[in-house]
Amino acid sequence: DAKTTQPNSMESNEEEPVHLPCNHSTISGTDYIHWYRQLPSQGPEYVIHGLTSNVNNRMASLAIAEDRKSSTLILHRATLRDAAVYYCILRVGGGADGLTFGKGTHLIIQP
Amino acid sequence: EAGVAQSPRYKIIEKRQSVAFWCNPISGHATLYWYQQILGQGPKLLIQFQNNGVVDDSQLPKDRFSAERLKGVDSTLKIQPAKLEDSAVYLCASSLSTLNYGYTFGSGTRLTVV
Numbered sequence A: 001d002a003k004t005t006q007p008n009s010m011e012s013n014e015e016e017p018v019h020l021p022c023n024h025s026t027i028s029g030t031d032y033i034h035w036y037r038q039l040p041s042q043g044p045e046y047v048i049h050g051l052t053s054n055v056n057n058r059m060a061s062l063a064i065a066e067d068r069k070s071s072t073l074i075l076h077r078a079t080l081r082d083a084a085v086y087y088c089i090l091r092v093g094g095g096a097d098g099l100t101f102g103k104g105t106h107l108i109i110q111p
Numbered sequence B: 001e002a003g004v005a006q007s008p009r010y011k012i013i014e015k016r017q018s019v020a021f022w023c024n025p026i027s028g029h030a031t032l033y034w035y036q037q038i039l040g041q042g043p044k045l046l047i048q049f050q051n052n053g054v055v056d057d058s059q060l061p062k063d064r065f066s067a068e069r070l071k072g073v074d075s076t077l078k079i080q081p082a083k084l085e086d087s088a089v090y091l092c093a094s095s096l097s098t099l100n101y102g103y104t105f106g107s108g109t110r111l112t113v114v
Helices: none
Strands: A009-013 A018-023 A032-038 A045-050 A061-064 A070-075 A084-091 A105-110 B005-007 B010-013 B019-024 B031-037 B044-050 B053-056 B065-068 B075-079 B088-095 B109-113
Touching (some): A018 A032, A018 A084, A018 A105, A045 A070, A070 A084, B005 B088, B010 B019, B019 B109, B031 B075
Parallel strands (some): A009 A105, B010 B109
Antiparallel strands (some): A032 A084, A061 A070, A084 A105, B019 B075, B031 B044
């Protein structure tokens, strides 16, 4: 199974940028890097995904290392509503592409 | 676009009873997934459908869990008989059949077995 490693928790202040790291040293060439977040009592929510190049959307930015063995999710200006568990997951090819969730990073935002 | 719909939102049953969960994915999404999320853990994949066929059910406890997606749209997950350890949130997700696309999850059904 493709695996990722994330810190258990991180803390940041409101209105400051947040950089959430993820290591995926066993990534294959066709695996996509996906990020999801889960707020309390809700299902996971798609945040962003990428393959090789950095990606931006309205929620966040994804910075992917040149060797693709690590990536960083960037929240440019954290708000209290960004407090959640963030999961970095590899979506692998081959038909059976169900996401394998780890424990994720519990992001705490201080006002 | 409308999200992934799941029902019921909550369910409480006694052990050894049966229960069923329903999921309606986003229109046009060929791939549908059921996940089990036990409190404090990340979601665990139970089964993946591609249209109305099963792609992966390797982690589905087949002695008590069953799932179907008869017309390639809605899906039902059933537990019979339920055990205390089945208490969890059951999440449904759908996606297009391409790696270059995100999943959309429903809000889940919270099952409590007493």
